[in-house]
Amino acid sequence: MKHLILAALASVSLAALSACAGQSESTAGKTACAAPAGVVNVYTSRHYDTDLALYEDFTCTSGIKVNRLEADADALIERIAAEGEYSQADLFVTVDAGRLWRAEQAGFLAPVESQVLATRIPAALRDPQNRWFALTTRARIIVYNKAKGAPAGLATYEDLAKPEFKGRICMRSSSSAYNIALLSSMIAHDGEARAAAWAKGVAANFQRPPEGNDMSNIESVAAGECDIALVNTYYLARFDTPEKRKVLESIGIIFPNQATTGTHVNMSGAGLVKTAPNRANAVKLLEYLGSDKAQQLLANGNNEYPAATGVAPTSAVGKLGAFKADTLAAAEIGRNEARAVELYNAAGWN
Known part of the structure; x- marks a missing residue:
């Protein structure tokens, strides 16, 4: 049968x-x-x-x-x-x-x-x-409100957990595959204890509970509703149109971890x-x-x-400039994803 x-x-x-x-x-x-x-x-x-x-x-x-x-x-x-x-x-x-x-x-x-x-x-x-x-x-990068200036002391993903960024970060849900993959890579690079502390630190710095997607969080940063967000590069490129370019011109970008592991890519x-x-x-x-x-x-x-x-690259992401990419084996990211979800949940990152 x-x-x-x-x-x-x-x-x-x-x-x-x-x-x-x-x-x-x-x-x-x-x-x-x-x-x-x-x-x-x-x-x-x-x-x-x-x-x-x-x-x-x-x-x-x-x-x-x-x-x-x-x-x-x-x-x-x-x-x-x-x-x-x-x-x-x-x-x-x-x-x-x-x-x-x-x-x-x-x-x-x-x-x-x-x-x-x-x-x-x-x-x-x-x-x-x-x-x-x-x-x-695609790379997961930091965007910030250009009118408020580049946040001092922000050069890595790890920096997002610093107390000075309290109340300044907008983010999408931890259930996002993009956020899960990022924390998975941090488990591989920094160890589980430091990755868990990072998740808690970032959750403590939220301007509001996680909501929306990368596109809406880019718009929130451009509007000054929050100062900082993590987004994928291809979402940023979608604002490179005559109708949406004002949003793009209102934000600055940081390719994180250029002096260390390189920017996370999925x-x-x-x-x-x-x-x-x-x-x-x-x-x-x-x-x-x-x-x-x-x-x-x-x-x-x-x-x-x-x-x-x-x-x-010949699409709009080419305008974002060259960067050092993380060369962590993708298999390591997959292997750590289940644990990354547990760490997010423990951190109260909804």
Whole structure:
């Protein structure tokens, strides 16, 4: 009975996939695309239009049709685990190092031996056993109200817990994957005791209880409702428009820990599913996603940084300037996330 149920699930999965293949109407007749050469099924939690253009380009150059199923990352992890050997998933794509680590821990990702990926994706941005690879990265930075001036003595994440910043910090909930990943990295760098003290210190410095998201907290800082916030770089880049540039011009930025560990980065990434029915095609797609062209499309779709070595950002985040990134292995971030949640809860950081 179990096998029958899983087989049915697999059938539904394949039927539910939305095809992003072949020539689009805008390119038909203009570009010579490769002859059909099979399919690849992508289970993804990325939801950007540029990803569709990316898959279309891969299909055109390789002839491999991309079938795409989009859902929340945790739901996809549960689905692939439930489908088991009957899963039609070839490639799992998601955001956040912790989710990649959870997929690896669920046991359904397979190692990929690829010289292309080993050369292009830095070791810190891939699983030690090559079960997943980063596609893009984003940095978690400090923003401050420019009219009030750069806060004296604020250069690191650890500084945010200083008593002099009491009543000055706005933050989103500790349940945010971005905040969890940051504290996970601090556990790795500073040890659990210091990380716990930091969480308590920052909670004591809140101007108000955690609320909103990075976008709303950027606006709060720009309006002077609070002085300081932690945000992801790609949210900041979304204000680089004529309608919103006034907000951007009202804040200053700090890339934390430049003299120590480097600024914390998180990622989106992909891994080969162990039971992939189209393994060779999935590896071809994974290698394509590490190419210069694909890296730019992936990064520009959400104003992120390319993960591949030697590919410079061309989206709005490039205007924020160069910075030293933390090279802590992403696997360490995933490994510490459960404990990070416990420390946040103990600190009263809602």
